[in-house]
Amino acid sequence: MAELEKLTEAILSGDNKTAVAITKQALAEQADPAELISKYMIPAMDEAGRRFECEEYFVPELLLSARAMKGALELLRPLLAERGAQPAGRVAIGTVKGDLHDIGKNLVASMLEGGGFEVIDLGADVPAEKFIEAVNDKGAHIVALSALLTVTMPAMRTTIDAIKAAGVRDKVKVIVGGAPVTKQFADEIGADGFGENASVAVALARKMMAG
């Protein structure tokens, strides 16, 4: 029998190989993919997020946990789709037009996946139309915008304006983050929320889905 507690441990310690091996074994033993996620994987990423928040973990450790979680999740995703399992929410995430910085965005995406969300990762340097497409065609509930540069922060505003102009603003919550971004800026540009770091972004996304 697969020792499922060790899946939690492997994700938490960033041991990708072990996380994948235990997940494979569990699936071979007919484990329920949704249960693997909710009972063993989400708690691991929640704990990684907690440790990041209280500075026991830093960016490298969070990246390692995210990679281990992703490795396991890739095995489970096709099975979840087959069974019509519903994610906690669907998030379209990207770094805004003109900005190629994606480490923070990737961390947030991984943390959201680890938190049970379906993530549509649009990459970096993403034009507003791509976000609108994700809302219209893929049913994104949340759009998450990232920017590292002061020169690309205005693209957050233009993206939100474009979402409004496309008539889909009321269908979607918009959250923003990135080093120079502040709560005040988020309010000014009409975002629904601001996440100071990857861990906060998950709590924020959960709040958005609840409210």
Added chain:
Amino acid sequence: MAQTASVQQSKERVLSALAHRPPDRVPLDFGSTAVTGIHVSCVAALREYYGLEKRPVKVHEPYQMLGYVEEDLKAAMGIDTEGVYPRKTLFGFPVENWKPWRFLDLEVLVPGQFNTTVDTNGDILIYPEGDLSAPPSGRLPKGSAFFDTIVRQKPIDEERLNPEDNLEEFGPIADADLDHLARSAAEASTKGRAVVANFGGTAFGDIALVPGPFMKDPKGIRDIAEWYMTTSTRRDYVHSIFARQCEIALGNLERIHAVVEDKVDAVFLCGTDFGTQASSFCSVSTFRELWFPYYKRVNDWVHRHTNWRCFKHSCGSVERFMDSFIEAGFDIINPVQCSAAHMEPEHLKSKYGGRLVFWGGGVDTQKTLPFGTPAQVREEVLRRCEIFSRDGGFVFNSIHNVQAGTPVENIVAMIGAVREFNGLR
């Protein structure tokens, strides 16, 4: 601040500040390093504002598109520093043979081997060593103002990882580079300003350099996220790189010192960022295990053999590392990102001001300088000067480079506020 009786020359002024003695005025740096510079578009705007001769600005650092602050602009701004830059750019080609290039509706000059193509998205691609037959190593998105590295990570075979692959860019300094540094330092030392040198080779794991944008075919660990994870999981590998890099660097510093001697006042040694906006990239104990020994060796060598002051750059929230930076022998910290967590100016000055020179911290480049009003810029600059200049130990610079899109009125307000603080108007 306390004023000395006579007016000092620029060099003397900076040296007073570096020695933690109150200079006659707060000294000013813009353009002496790749982290204290000004975006080419802003340099052009400043030249126009000050009514200087109309001519295209030279992009001497293409990665961040930094414009060269020439003698006439230095004089207009009252700059007290002079930079000595490496012979080659971050994309591996020499800074020579200027040619015109059009960028952001601006005619600029770029080095002769600044060779680019435009992809189907309209993004500009740049090539290592200017070699158009090699895969591009940098991308400037359409309409953007800066390049970013294109990561060219080969698949990693854990069993075959070899630190030598991450050491390819480090080796004995070439004669051409040595001659360039000797010439540049000699020329810089005639200007009456403090000379800040950027020799290269002493940045341990700087994330801008890890992907090897200057190399045609980088091997080893070159992906940014993979490198960060490596600092947690493959520490022996990182130690092997840093230890060998350190040996090479000390050999090079000896040769460099033999030709530049004490014409240099401060040496930019490492730009590895340890801070993020709200936290840091590692714990203090990781810093002390992985970086501290190498920093200490380099700084000890510099202090034992030269009069140079050791300059460390690290963005973000780095208050927790300050004692370790000091113990490792750094004399100067930059950019003093007061907008990051735990980086309040009063706290930094009172706790570390007697032991570290703050080179930066003058104004926030994430908010106030690009987005504030000239009055807000003035207010912030005056306050920062008041706090940081107490008992010397302060060289004014904005927090990192002045970014593209910053209104020229705000840059002028910043310079004006420093002059006002200095009693010059």
